[in-house]
Amino acid sequence: MNKRYLLTPGPTPVPEEVLLAMAKPIIHHRAADFIPLFEEVRKGLKWLYQTKEEVLIFASSGTGAMEAAVTNTLCKGDHALVVRGGKFGERWAEICKAYGVKTTNIDVTWGEAVDPNQIREALKRSPDIKAVFVQASETSTGASHPIKEISEITRNTDILLVVDAITALGVVDLPMDLWGLDVVVTGSQKALMLPPGLAFIALSEKAWKAAEKSDLPKFYFNVKKEKKNHLTNQTAYTPAVSLVIGLQKSLQMMQKEGLPAIFERHDKLARATRAGAQAIGLELYAPHSPSAAVTSVKSPAGLDAQEIVKRLKNHYHVTIAGGQGDAKGKIFRIAHLGYYDRFDIIVSLSALEMALNDLGFSVELGRAVAAAEAEFMTQPAMAKAAVA
Numbered sequence: 001m002n003k004r005y006l007l008t009p010g011p012t013p014v015p016e017e018v019l020l021a022m023a024k025p026i027i028h029h030r031a032a033d034f035i036p037l038f039e040e041v042r043k044g045l046k047w048l049y050q051t052k053e054e055v056l057i058f059a060s061s062g063t064g065a066m067e068a069a070v071t072n073t074l075c076k077g078d079h080a081l082v083v084r085g086g087k088f089g090e091r092w093a094e095i096c097k098a099y100g101v102k103t104t105n106i107d108v109t110w111g112e113a114v115d116p117n118q119i120r121e122a123l124k125r126s127p128d129i130k131a132v133f134v135q136a137s138e139t140s141t142g143a144s145h146p147i148k149e150i151s152e153i154t155r156n157t158d159i160l161l162v163v164d165a166i167t168a169l170g171v172v173d174l175p176m177d178l179w180g181l182d183v184v185v186t187g188s189q190k191a192l193m194l195p196p197g198l199a200f201i202a203l204s205e206k207a208w209k210a211a212e213k214s215d216l217p218k219f220y221f222n223v224k225k226e227k228k229n230h231l232t233n234q235t236a237y238t239p240a241v242s243l244v245i246g247l248q249k250s251l252q253m254m255q256k257e258g259l260p261a262i263f264e265r266h267d268k269l270a271r272a273t274r275a276g277a278q279a280i281g282l283e284l285y286a287p288h289s290p291s292a293a294v295t296s297v298k299s300p301a302g303l304d305a306q307e308i309v310k311r312l313k314n315h316y317h318v319t320i321a322g323g324q325g326d327a328k329g330k331i332f333r334i335a336h337l338g339y340y341d342r343f344d345i346i347v348s349l350s351a352l353e354m355a356l357n358d359l360g361f362s363v364e365l366g367r368a369v370a371a372a373e374a375e376f377m378t379q380p381a382m383a384k385a386a387v388a
């Protein structure tokens, strides 16, 4: 028997309750049943985003919401500042380029966080910059950027702060309204415990004003049109009905757990994963500002990280992620966002210990697991996982 374990930073495992909800017969989105469902989901999303603004749902992967963030807030020839600290930072710059938005890029060493002073200085040097694009959690490197500090720079200005929170929302505290974040995007297959296929975007009052002026080409990803429809509990085009039904269930589970407990759980899982990896002599790739969503670990010298990923997958049926771009072969990434609890971490570390030994890198069996368990026991009772 090959029982499989999924420990990648998207897609993430989907709880049984959500799977069962999605297995029900399809309903029609223009019929009466859809209205209360969509109304509840809209309310739940505002809760998750910690915003009074409308959170719009699109039927796409997360990148669709990233594209919407660019095309709905900027104008032809606008100038944007992009924090490029990994694959997803690069994606912001690529989307801007595709739409003729000029970018100034802050290239951050992979695995590090951006220094807010660099943003302050770049904005001073180029007063024509209209928006700052950044990741809250740069999934490709496992580093997180200091969103709160950055928001203090943009808050009382006309500059928009656009945050890719795809592996941060529902993982760490990211209060959109309190911090004055202007655009926040996420996707369904990360902390929201759903299959891929939904993208989410919310805009602040300042961002909605920019949307009024925006003249970049757009059709499907039109936030003004979509908001008008959402306010009547409809979507402009056919929604991914089954995923919306799943979302109703996953939001209910998240609300039951509560935001503080969700954040504490992710923090704990991340700490335990880091402690486990370090206990067997491995180095973290993002030691200074690690993401609570994913832990990136350097492969031991002389061992291609892809070999570890392959061994875990083929022999232990544990799927983790390798490195992307320049980090390919150098790092592997263990995810812990969404539907994860302590024993998922134990599984991943246990499999890692065995795989390393298989590959000729001798580590003491049980050592990483013991370090994780010790971390779990530093607090009396870990907040219960999202299991209802």
Ligand SMILES: *Cc1c(COP(=O)(O)O)cnc(C)c1O
Residues within 6 Å of the ligand: 009, 010, 061, 062, 063, 064, 088, 135, 137, 138, 139, 140, 164, 166, 167, 187
């Ligand atoms: C997963 C992810 C995305 C979006 O990827 P999609 O494949 O389009 O869903 C964007 N940014 C970050 C930080 C991510 O982790």
